[in-house]
Amino acid sequence: MLKPCKKKYDLGGSPLEDVGAIASHCLEKIDSEAVARFQAKLETKNYSVFAAKDLLSRPFLPAMLLHKPDEFERRWQELLGKLNPTTSRIDMGEEKVNLILYTAITAVCVCFDLWKPRSRKTPGTFLEVLLGSVLGRLLPRHKRTKFIPIPEQSESVSTDIVFTNSTATKGIVFPAKITTRERIVQPFAHQRILESVFGKGRYQSILLCVSETQRDKHSAVNEICVPGTIRLFQSYLACLSGIYYLDPPNRYLKPDVTSVIPVGSLGLFLTSALPALSRL
């Protein structure tokens, strides 16, 4: 199911009907074949893990998951109707957007954890298609690509999602990652290269993520946060214009981080921050 959807996306489409159908299919499979295994508390948040046979899923927030496929489908269609290409925002509440998008990506992640654990890269591809398609509908006058060619270099800067304005004078780079881990350096390094090549102001980078959680060996939930690294990179490598999560780590919402870089929920970005950027 993912392949034809990815193909439409790669041809420049924003196949959100297909994206919703894939997520819904995954929710159905989870609903009928997986069992909730355990719960783990991380500060203020309660995580769950699904199990099937001897495999466990990654942790997720059950409070943010629309468990019933028909409920998800209804909300998904509602979201598609609220994508406003004129204002470049989703005309919906921040939390509602988070809930629907979190359900879509989590359904696919859990499904691959339980039944296709070897296809490790596919959930990341789905996230890229999901976010690139939503942004594509919100930025109809921008051109979407996957990389930025560098003059006189064989290598492009290969970012996940790039939108260039109609006059090709400004670009927004959206690295999209399920979690960042040791790859947190990449968006900063890419932004730095873009500034070296094109000067400051031509491109800006906004990192879009799902969460920083992972299940540890003992079936508890960990959150890997590197606030010092982010401050260091933001000060001395390059400035990102923001980091937005579906499940933002509490640690990154503290003032020592938010004073150097905007951090918030992806729903906040899609309902409030994107409209200003879209006018660039």
Add this chain to the structure above:
Amino acid sequence: MLKPCKKKYDLGGSPLEDVGAIASHCLEKIDSEAVARFQAKLETKNYSVFAAKDLLSRPFLPAMLLHKPDEFERRWQELLGKLNPTTSRIDMGEEKVNLILYTAITAVCVCFDLWKPRSRKTPGTFLEVLLGSVLGRLLPRHKRTKFIPIPEQSESVSTDIVFTNSTATKGIVFPAKITTRERIVQPFAHQRILESVFGKGRYQSILLCVSETQRDKHSAVNEICVPGTIRLFQSYLACLSGIYYLDPPNRYLKPDVTSVIPVGSLGLFLTSALPALSRL
């Protein structure tokens, strides 16, 4: 055996006797318990793989491995005798240095692949101790550390091996990696941060590696090279002063790479390039 050796190293020592004993012990275990499984040709080079029970080792160059422990021990002692702290070079032929160091690190890597596959990070630690200790003996007036504190930041730039001269005005950073893979961006990003913080010229970075080979699913040997990425990073992220491998990929020895960055064997570096740096 590695723990006490690492402890001596972390306390500032250069425990090369221990390093040699560990490598020798690994060679003995391989010699008595592993079997050569298959050979694979990669361009001009012939690689082998060892097997034990149902596990396979990473590929290695049998022509560069001193298979017999007593032969290795003899050569190891010879190398230790040729470490010249006055000139900061090893008074030995480049190829001989490569052979001895390649044997030491390969013995440990193969041993961990076959009998401790879950300790994935240990061979990298051994490489750091091996190279940091050799460099420590060659740079007796420099101070060795593991990271560089950044003024007013909680986070240090955490490189593998750093040597600072006696007046603390110049530093050499040696990231040490068995293979680089997607981590190739790290040494460039770190050098960039150091230039942003301390200005150009205070620190230089020299990347030290074993090889870029890996075994693929079908038991052939792959070499993952990203010459375009290296050219891009070297031009627009930061300049490394060189990349040295025990088994340099042929691809990186071609003029399109060597015209932007010095690339060579680690033996070459330790017999010819280091003396000039040591006078900084």
